[in-house]
Amino acid sequence: MNEKPEYLIKNGKRLDGRKPEELREIKMRTGVVSNADGSAMVSFGKTKVIAAVYGPREVHPRHLLLPDRALLRAWYDMFSFSVEDRKRPGPGRREIEISKVLTEALRSVVFLEKFPRTAIDIFIAVVQADASTRVTGLNAAALALADAGIPMKDLVTAVSFGKVYDEKGKEHMVVDVFKPEDNWGLADVAYAVTPNFGEILLLQMDGNLTREELFTGKRMADEAVRKIYRQQVKALKDKYLEGLE
Ligand code: UDP
Numbered sequence: 118m119n120e121k122p123e124y125l126i127k128n129g130k131r132l133d134g135r136k137p138e139e140l141r142e143i144k145m146r147t148g149v150v151s152n153a154d155g156s157a158m159v160s161f162g163k164t165k166v167i168a169a170v171y172g173p174r175e176v177h178p179r180h181l182l183l184p185d186r187a188l189l190r191a192w193y194d195m196f197s198f199s200v201e202d203r204k205r206p207g208p209g210r211r212e213i214e215i216s217k218v219l220t221e222a223l224r225s226v227v228f229l230e231k232f233p234r235t236a237i238d239i240f241i242a243v244v245q246a247d248a249s250t251r252v253t254g255l256n257a258a259a260l261a262l263a264d265a266g267i268p269m270k271d272l273v274t275a276v277s278f279g280k281v282y283d284e285k286g287k288e289h290m291v292v293d294v295f296k297p298e299d300n301w302g303l304a305d306v307a308y309a310v311t312p313n314f315g316e317i318l319l320l321q322m323d324g325n326l327t328r329e330e331l332f333t334g335k336r337m338a339d340e341a342v343r344k345i346y347r348q349q350v351k352a353l354k355d356k357y358l359e360g361l362e
Contacts, residue, residue: 155265275309
């Protein structure tokens with residue numbers, strides 16, 4: 118969609134037919150990369166991300182070694198063919214920034230002090246993008262860490278929310294932003310929390326929201342977090358129940 122649409126929501130339905138608080142179809146699976154210590158695939162509609170964890174393992178380069186804790190690093194990358202207009206391969210400014218905020222969010226939940234002098238590397242690959250890739254990547258990374266058996270104080274559950282306009286120009290908050298809403302919406306927010314403690318690990322906004330709108334969006338996102346978290350737990354259990362039934 119290259120031209121600004123007349124509206125992003127009409128009669129309470131978004132362009133893909135969803136209600137404001139409705140999530141896209143979510144799929145989650147762990148153990149998808151056999152060479153990794155832990156891995157997961159998460160898709161929100163057409164946005165699809167694979168995360169693979171390697172470690173705790175030896176630190177390279179050696180000068181980055183931390184004597185009292187593990188060095189956790191996350192790399193976010195988007196495949197050239199994951200988007201409509203081919204993306205130049207390799208990390209640009211955007212990928213470097215996203216890797217940084219995802220690394221910081223994940224460092225807050227892992228018990229890094231249990232693995233001094235080691236590295237925990239997390240590769241987050243967007244194989245198909247329809248917006249909200251960083252939050253989908255965080256959900257996948259948290260699952261991959263849990264799948265690797267790395268102790269964490271909680272999982273990380275993430276979702277986006279945003280503000281869109283209807284045919285009369287009235288504004289509405291929505292959850293789980295997809296591409297047209299990301300392109301043409303009035304604001305979008307990437308939001309991640311520890312699902313059991315409600316500690317905010319990521320809050321990044323594009324556009325403008327009033328305080329009230331931000332809190333409405335957060336309330337809707339917290340509701341979504343509960344649903345996403347249930348699916349994360351199920352994805353973790355499923356792998357271990359496979360073959361037992
Ligand atoms: N996108 C794209 N080409 C790019 C970067 C992004 O088509 O080089 C699209 C992609 O669908 C992505 C969306 O724009 O999901 C929104 O990107 P943003 O930087 O807002 O991050 P995200 O919402 O994916 O976390």
